[in-house]
Each structure stands twice: as structure tokens, then as C-alpha cells.
Amino acid sequence: MNEFLGRYGTVLAALALFALLALLAPNFTAPMNLVNVVKQASYLAILAVGFTLALLAGELDLSVGQVATLASVVCAALVFAGQPWPLAAFAGLSAALLCGVVNGIAVTRFKIPSLIATLAVGVIATGIAFLITGGVAYVGRFPADFVALGRGTLGPVPLPVVWLGLLLATAWFLVERTRTGAALVATGEAPEAARLAGIDIARIKLLGLVLSAGCAGLCGLVLTAALASSSPTIANEFLMRGIAAVLLGMTTIEPGRPNLAGTLLGTLVIAGLGNGLTLLGFPYYVQDIALGLIMLVSVGFSARFLTEAAFGGAR
Amino acid sequence: MRTLVTLAAAAAIALAAPAPAGAVKLGIVAFQMSAETHARTANAAKAAAEDKGWEVTLLNSAGSVPDHAAQIENLVQKGVDAIVLAMGKPLQAEAQLAAAAAKKIPVVTVMSGTSPHTLFDVTVNEFEVGAKIGVYLLGLMNYQGNILMSRYEGHQGTKIRGRVMDIILEENTGVKVLGTHSMARTQSWREDVKAGMEALILRHAGQFRAIWASFDGQAFVIDDILQAQGYKKGQVFLTGVDGGQEAFRRIRDPNSLFTATVAIPFELMGEAAVDALDDILSGTPKNEITPGPYLFMDAVLVDANNVPAEGEWPW
Numbered sequence: 001m002n003e004f005l006g007r008y009g010t011v012l013a014a015l016a017l018f019a020l021l022a023l024l025a026p027n028f029t030a031p032m033n034l035v036n037v038v039k040q041a042s043y044l045a046i047l048a049v050g051f052t053l054a055l056l057a058g059e060l061d062l063s064v065g066q067v068a069t070l071a072s073v074v075c076a077a078l079v080f081a082g083q084p085w086p087l088a089a090f091a092g093l094s095a096a097l098l099c100g101v102v103n104g105i106a107v108t109r110f111k112i113p114s115l116i117a118t119l120a121v122g123v124i125a126t127g128i129a130f131l132i133t134g135g136v137a138y139v140g141r142f143p144a145d146f147v148a149l150g151r152g153t154l155g156p157v158p159l160p161v162v163w164l165g166l167l168l169a170t171a172w173f174l175v176e177r178t179r180t181g182a183a184l185v186a187t188g189e190a191p192e193a194a195r196l197a198g199i200d201i202a203r204i205k206l207l208g209l210v211l212s213a214g215c216a217g218l219c220g221l222v223l224t225a226a227l228a229s230s231s232p233t234i235a236n237e238f239l240m241r242g243i244a245a246v247l248l249g250m251t252t253i254e255p256g257r258p259n260l261a262g263t264l265l266g267t268l269v270i271a272g273l274g275n276g277l278t279l280l281g282f283p284y285y286v287q288d289i290a291l292g293l294i295m296l297v298s299v300g301f302s303a304r305f306l307t308e309a310a311f312g313g314a315r
Numbered sequence: 316m317r318t319l320v321t322l323a324a325a326a327a328i329a330l331a332a333p334a335p336a337g338a339v340k341l342g343i344v345a346f347q348m349s350a351e352t353h354a355r356t357a358n359a360a361k362a363a364a365e366d367k368g369w370e371v372t373l374l375n376s377a378g379s380v381p382d383h384a385a386q387i388e389n390l391v392q393k394g395v396d397a398i399v400l401a402m403g404k405p406l407q408a409e410a411q412l413a414a415a416a417a418k419k420i421p422v423v424t425v426m427s428g429t430s431p432h433t434l435f436d437v438t439v440n441e442f443e444v445g446a447k448i449g450v451y452l453l454g455l456m457n458y459q460g461n462i463l464m465s466r467y468e469g470h471q472g473t474k475i476r477g478r479v480m481d482i483i484l485e486e487n488t489g490v491k492v493l494g495t496h497s498m499a500r501t502q503s504w505r506e507d508v509k510a511g512m513e514a515l516i517l518r519h520a521g522q523f524r525a526i527w528a529s530f531d532g533q534a535f536v537i538d539d540i541l542q543a544q545g546y547k548k549g550q551v552f553l554t555g556v557d558g559g560q561e562a563f564r565r566i567r568d569p570n571s572l573f574t575a576t577v578a579i580p581f582e583l584m585g586e587a588a589v590d591a592l593d594d595i596l597s598g599t600p601k602n603e604i605t606p607g608p609y610l611f612m613d614a615v616l617v618d619a620n621n622v623p624a625e626g627e628w629p630w
Contacts, residue, residue, distance in 0.1 A: 026393065026394065027392050027393060027394055030392065032392065033392040036385075036388050036389070036392055040385045040388070043381060130499050134468060134469075134499065135467075135468060135469035135498075135499040136468055136469055137407075137469075139406045139407060140406055151410055223381055226381075226384075226410075227380055227381065227384060227407045227408075228406075228407070228409065229380065229404075229406065229407040231380060233378065233379075234379075234380055234381070235381070236379075237377060237378070237379040237381070237382065238381075271385075274385070274389070275385075275389050275392070278372060278374065278386065278389040278390065278393060279389065279392065279393045281340075281370060281371075281372045281393075282372070283372070283373045283374070284348065284373060284374045284375035284377075285375075
């Protein structure tokens, strides 16, 4: 029983929370509202999946919000310059991946703790975003088929949720069904043992950070399409909530470890809580306090793993 | 600990104050409550609505466009009777405002620009505001001498004020711009203004007669720099735009170089938005409130001659 509660306590708490919201918050269980909650969670979840992969490799990627913003700004700038949107989106994603490579090289080659390296790369990404935009937002003038990637639906399912589903399936397959995924987990959990087992842990850590940046880039592109706009701070706020989602996820399914199912649950709790508190009429600061409490409690469960990820074990 | 979190959430939800039966449900979304002007508008709208016995949900997008869109979406799902956006982003939240319009939820914006899905925007005419302060400043200089400029292109209002000042300067060639600092960052903008303007003031010491700032916050930073460098009141004219108790205090302060501002009636605009929605919900046709997409309010030029006493307002 204790083991069950240890593994699924947070899931049960989340279910209890949702049941309470369903009972008290008007329209919380309306199908349209639930679709909105999942859609709102999907942007954050796309980013948080990447954050989870980096954390699985034992590295903390604090640049995700700013890298998502950079991808968005690069894409928007090219669209506004008259380039076809597939090319613009490709360039945005490439910019994000490049940030991941820089993160990876800084961490594995120059032995800079990921906490510092990714923070610095995030600041650089912000600088480039402001360089490109001059601080001004790109609004409107996005082609309809690009906007549809963020606002369209597949049947009743919003497309951002479809992109998240595809990403989650791919990430799950990578982690659970491939040697690379096993190496990712081994590198994060026991780097010395992984090295002795013949795993090139520098390459694996670099991969984790590149995947994280790639997911951030995807998040930036989906956001740009959904909002038909971009600005030099469009996704910066996602970092704290991304961390909160992953930390909350680390309290369940595989307690103490980053895991994809937990991350998904974390993003759903954050989006559901924000939605539910709004439906209940709570002012904004209560939502901030609630999110802070979630982070505080989650960190209590995940402190050891995070400290190692932030300041580095063996590389 | 999980039980504790669940109990805390349950207690928080249970503490939600029930709305008076039949009360109008108003959602207010401020884009950035940490900006004084946004907070003044949103808080005034909230107070005005509560005075009418309405149930108010006040949300803060914290400068995040994705949050802004999600919050409007959540208010629509909540089934509010009306929405006020304070300094909102109607273009970026077009899909969410369209959903509000489809549910016949009236939306009035304040200083946000227009949208086909909103009723109108309560605002001041920024071209008029820019002209008032620009002509006033040049008049003080007797249309002769040099100035420094502190601009901000990332906000529509401050950008327009800058453009209007450009036109005024084109027409009055006796005044030259010695140097301009354009603020780019939005988060650490005070540091940005301090660094940029400090350098300009030192470089052109003794050569300029006035400093034009695109909003009061910039002017306050510049005022502090000038005072620290030993400038005395009247030696340099310094103007901004926005108004507020700090601006009035500095105009009264014998040590401050802050000379004048155009006070924008943020509180009155928040109240006007709520009053307009009250009329709309009572069946008054929109065109009887204002015929076009804007409900213009008057902004007041305030200098030493008409500065209000502490705690007072110029309207």
C-alpha cells in the first residue's frame, strides 16, 4: 500500500483536485473547457518533454523558455521578410537546435555546469531575439496554413495536442525502447557506472540538451502559429512552469526521477489548476501562490537529483 | 506531504467567496500588473465593478501573450457576462476574442487597440499626447538648443509619441537632437535606461537644454542621474508621459529636474470601461456610448503651474 501511494500518490492527489474542481468550479467539466485545458497544457508540455529528456541525461536546461522564443522570432522574422513558412519554421527550429548544441558543448567539452551554461545561452538567445525584433512584436500577416498548425483541429482535437501526442510517443519510444534511451537514463542516474559500461556520456548529455532545445523550438513554433504572433519574450515565462511541471512529475510514477508520464501529469495539473481557479473567480495572485507551492513541495521530493543535474556529476 | 497539498488546495477552493446571486460576472485581464499603468487601470476597473455589486475575476498575464490568450479563453469558459482587457493584446488573442464574441460576451479594451471582436477601446489619443508634450518642451526652450531623447519603440503609445516628436523637430529646426537612447529590453528596462542615458548625459554634458522621455518611468531614472551629477532644477527641462503620484511629487520637488508630464487618466479609463459595459448589459446600443472603435479620454498636461497636491489628481 505504501509503495502504491509512493508511486501514485500525486496521481491520486491530482485526481482528487480535479474532482474537487469538477464539483465546485462552474463549467470545469464542460467538454469545451476540458479541451481548452488540454490545449493550454500542450504548449507547456511540448517544452517540458524536452526539459525532461535533458534532466534524464542529468542536465538542467534553463534556456528552454528563451530558446523557444528565439525559434519563434526567427520563424516570424523570415515569414515577415516574405519567405515561405516551411523554410521559416525550419530556420526557427534550426536556431533552437544550434542553441542545444552550444549548451551541450559548453557542458561536456568546457565542463561548465549546465545551470550556468544554459543560463548564459538563454541570455544570448534573448539578446539575439531583441537584435532581430528591435523589441517590437510581429503580429498578423502569417499565412493561414501556418496559423492552422496552432489553431486547427483534427476532428475535435486541437492540433497542438496532436503535436504533443506525436512528440510524447516519439520520446517514449526513444527512452523506453532504444539503446540510446537506456544510455540517456543510465547517464543521468549513474554517470560513472555508465562510463564504465562503455557509454559515451558526453555524447549522450549533448544529445539530451539538443533534444531539449529541439522541443523548446517546436514549442516556440506552435505558439507562434496559435497566437499568429511573435515577440522577443513570447515564451520566456514558460521556464518556471516547465520546471514546476517536471518537478511535479518527478514525485510520481517513478518517484525521484524525471519521467514523461509524470511531466504530462504535471503540465495538466498546472493548466487545470489555472483554469479551475479562474472559473472559481480567484484573483491572479492566488494562482501564483498555488504554482509556487507546487514547486516548493515538488522540489522537496526531487532535491537530490536536481542538485546533481544543476552542478554536475561526472561528464 | 501530498495529503497536505491536497488539503491546502481543498481549503483554498472552499474559501472562494460565493458571488451575490444574480451579480454580473466581470473578467478583467491586465497584461502586466507589475507595470504601474496596467495595475492602476485594472484596479480601478475592479473597484468600479465591485461598487456596482459585480463579481470580479482579476487576472494578470504577467507580460506573457500565451497566458493572456489562455486567460481570456478561461473567462469565456467560466461564462462571464463581460470582459475588460487592460493594455491587452487583441490581435494576438484574436481566436479567443472571437470565441467571446461568438458567445455574445461584450469585451471592452483599455489602451489595447481595436479588434473586430471587441466593442471599442477606451484610450487617449496618443498622437495628441505626443504633440502636447513635444510642443510644450520646445516652447520651454524657446525653440532653440539641443536635446537628448529616451525612446521606446516596443509599445505602440510610446512609439507614436516618438514619431510625433520627430515631426515636431522636423518643423522646428532650431532644436537639434544630440543623442538618442532606444530602450530595447522590457524586463530590466530601468538598468537599460540608466546605462544608456548616463552615457549620453556624460558625453554631452553642458551641451543640452532638455531631455525628452517617452514615458515617466524613463524620466524618473534620468532625473535621478541628473541629480546625482549635480544638475539643478531649471538647468535642464525633463519631460515624460503617464502622470501619477510619483510624477507629481517630482514636479513639486525643488531638487528634481522633472518638469512636466502628460497625465493619462488610467483610473478614469478603467472606470469608463466598466460603466460602458454596465450600459451595454442594460441594453444601451454601443453606438450611443461611442460611435467608432475608440472612446477617447482627455489627457492633461501637468507642470508646476497645475500640479495637484499630494494624493490629488488633476481631473
